[in-house]
Amino acid sequence: xxxxxxTPAAAVAPRRASRWSQYMALTKPRVVQLIVFCAVIGxxxxxxxxxxxxxxxxxxxxxxxxxxxxxxxxxxxxxQVDRKMQRTAWRPTARGxxxxxxxxxxxxxxxxxxxxxxxxxxxxxxxxxxxxTFVGYAVVYTVILKPLTPQNIVIGGxxxxxPPVLGWAAMRNDVGAEAxxxxxxxxxxxxxxxxxxxxxxTEDYRRAGLPMLPVTHxxxxxxxxxxxxxxxxxxxxxxxxxxxxxxxxxxxxALVLGALFMLHAWRLWRHYSDALARKTFRFSIxxxxxxxxxxxxxxxxxxxxx
Numbered sequence: 001x002x003x004x005x006x007t008p009a010a011a012v013a014p015r016r017a018s019r020w021s022q023y024m025a026l027t028k029p030r031v032v033q034l035i036v037f038c039a040v041i042g043x044x045x046x047x048x049x050x051x052x053x054x055x056x057x058x059x060x061x062x063x064x065x066x067x068x069x070x071x072x073x074x075x076x077x078x079x080q081v082d083r084k085m086q087r088t089a090w091r092p093t094a095r096g097x098x099x100x101x102x103x104x105x106x107x108x109x110x111x112x113x114x115x116x117x118x119x120x121x122x123x124x125x126x127x128x129x130x131x132x133t134f135v136g137y138a139v140v141y142t143v144i145l146k147p148l149t150p151q152n153i154v155i156g157g158x159x160x161x162x163p164p165v166l167g168w169a170a171m172r173n174d175v176g177a178e179a180x181x182x183x184x185x186x187x188x189x190x191x192x193x194x195x196x197x198x199x200x201x202t203e204d205y206r207r208a209g210l211p212m213l214p215v216t217h218x219x220x221x222x223x224x225x226x227x228x229x230x231x232x233x234x235x236x237x238x239x240x241x242x243x244x245x246x247x248x249x250x251x252x253x254a255l256v257l258g259a260l261f262m263l264h265a266w267r268l269w270r271h272y273s274d275a276l277a278r279k280t281f282r283f284s285i286x287x288x289x290x291x292x293x294x295x296x297x298x299x300x301x302x303x304x305x306x
Contacts, residue, residue: 084208115131125175153213191229200277237258
């Protein structure tokens with residue numbers, strides 16, 4: 001029994017790193033990178049030309065700081081769960097490298113600095129929306145929903161879908177329909193993205209006591225929902241073209257990327273393997289990144305091609 005239940009923290013502890021790198025690890029840089037990318041897309045799409053860098057730069061930094069604060073707070077709250085999961089046992093809070101006080105103060109400082117920057121230099125609307133996103137992710141999702149319901153990803157996905165809205169609000173000081181379309185796309189993208197991960201990490205989540213969908217309803221049920229969500233997501237990705245927010249370049253990219261995502265989901269449903277689940281999870285990241293990149297390319301090409 002002992003051989004099949006290793007202590008994850010000891011098993012995956014990385015080589016001793018600097019204190020700075022430990023604090024940086026708390027911010028989940030790869031996750032925050034995608035959040036900031038989506039926020040910047042919102043900024044760029046909010047104006048016809050290039051946005052004013054004197055507004056865009058502090059907005060980007062402020063959103064990055066608050067998103068990093070939310071990630072650090074998540075690590076603090078979930079340290080007991082993280083210790084039980086191979087994927088997260090390396091985190092500084094899970095390993096005890098950083099104390100609760102250090103993690104909390106770090107999170108509060110980042111959040112306060114980012115909020116102040118957004119309020120003073122950008123606009124109060126962006127600050128309040130960003131702060132609401134922090135509360136939605138760090139408190140509503142992490143503390144309440146994640147340990148309570150297998151629909152945690154679906155409900156909690158609302159906060160994760162907000163970055164384009166934050167970027168749009170930073171440039172326009174309002175929340176436009178176009179920004180909400182981008183929010184809808186991310187909201188529908190989130191469940192198949194995370195459930196693909198949960199499928200090949202089911203035992204991790206089971207050991208941690210988290211009611212993720214593969215744990216509570218099984219693999220086949222989860223795979224079917226991944227497929228269904230990719231179908232709904234595909235329809236949603238066509239809305240920017242229907243709404244005349246984008247043109248033919250984006251439509252072509254949405255059709256190709258959507259078809260590939262649905263193909264991954266179909267294969268996952270019919271012929272499951274952990275390797276295919278990993279492949280689907282990785283592709284989902286490329287899907288969102290390339291979709292938004294195509295939207296951006298289309299945004300700047302439309303004035304030239306009519």
